[in-house]
Amino acid sequence: MTWLWLNGGLVSADAARIDPADRGLTLGDGVFETMRVAHGRIVHVALHLDRLRQGAEVLMFPAPDLDRVEDALRRVVRRNDMTDGSLRLTLTRGCGPRGVMPPAHPSPTLLVTPSPPPAAPLPAARMVVSTRIRRDETSPLSRIKSLDYLPNVLARLEAAQRGGDEALMLNLAGRVAEASASTIVIQREGRLVTPPVAEGALPGIARAVLLAAGMLDEAPLDLDDLRHADGVFLTSSLSVREVASLDGVALARVPGTADAIRACVQS
Structure with a gap:
């Protein structure tokens, strides 16, 4: 079974659900990071988190708690017994009413999903x-x-x-x-x-x-x-x-x- 992080906790991939009103789904209102896992270690995690912070700032999101985000990443690695592979971190503005204008006080969605390493290196x-x-x-x-x-x-x-x-x-x-x-x-x-x-x-x-x-x-x-x-x-x-x-x-x-x-x- 594959375990994800969604909005504050670990959840199985089969049970994970995104709200239909999530602006990441309806408007692409969000940012993401893809990071490599090698020997159980998240490679260059500090650089990824800093770019996540900058992206959230450009989109005028509430500032993400990077310590909590990093904890979520590490929990996904541990729960899935990951040695090598990758993590995809998605941060959206969260849910909102119909239309372009976001809510005054958004509650962002954080999703972390793991993937296995590729079967073979890519050719030229x-x-x-x-x-x-x-x-x-x-x-x-x-x-x-x-x-x-x-x-x-x-x-x-x-x-x-x-x-x-x-x-x-x-x-x-x-x-x-x-x-x-x-x-x-x-x-x-x-x-x-x-x-x-x-x-x-x-x-x-x-x-x-x-x-x-x-x-x-x-x-x-x-x-x-x-x-x-x-x-x-x-x-x-x-x-x-x-x-x-x-x-x-x-x-x-x-x-x-x-x-x-x-x-x-x-x-």
Whole structure:
């Protein structure tokens, strides 16, 4: 049996219920975090909780009690005897009346769900540049993990329709922002480079770890930067993946770089 955390306590997955009036369900009014569990430890939990706090602040939620949130995460790990896998934390504004305006004193919903590790590592990605979806680098929502994930969903669907398995989203200026669920990192002249947050890139956790370690530089990137890079990688809290091709054209690949990134962000 799988155990979740929902609104103050552990509950079996079969018994868990979300109120039909929850604004996360009806309006996407919420934020989420996905974090890796390795050897029973929640990797980079402090960074995830800080980003959760920032997302709640942007959405004008009541400030979450991060100590209680962390306790809920650890209880889910213990109750499910998790060694490796991932946790998905969802925080919504809670229930409200019909309409856009939230209640004056919301009571947020907190849900934590566990998942097992993937059966096998992902192969190198066949990435497609989305022609339908752009990242709005001017929007504060581009800087948080909002539940409104439909642009990412549509970009990934477009990639699948065109024979790819990942989508690259450009910003409104036509420069590189991010992939549908990952940070874009390139290698050139022996350094790793990623777009700045101001370009519409989500401030990812793996990205933050690489920056703090001095392994990563920030600079605006365009499609030619990816095409002429020594290697292109997708990084997230859960995986590090090479990119094999962009719009059907093979990209250069650098042996060993993905392993070095992985060693840093998954430690």
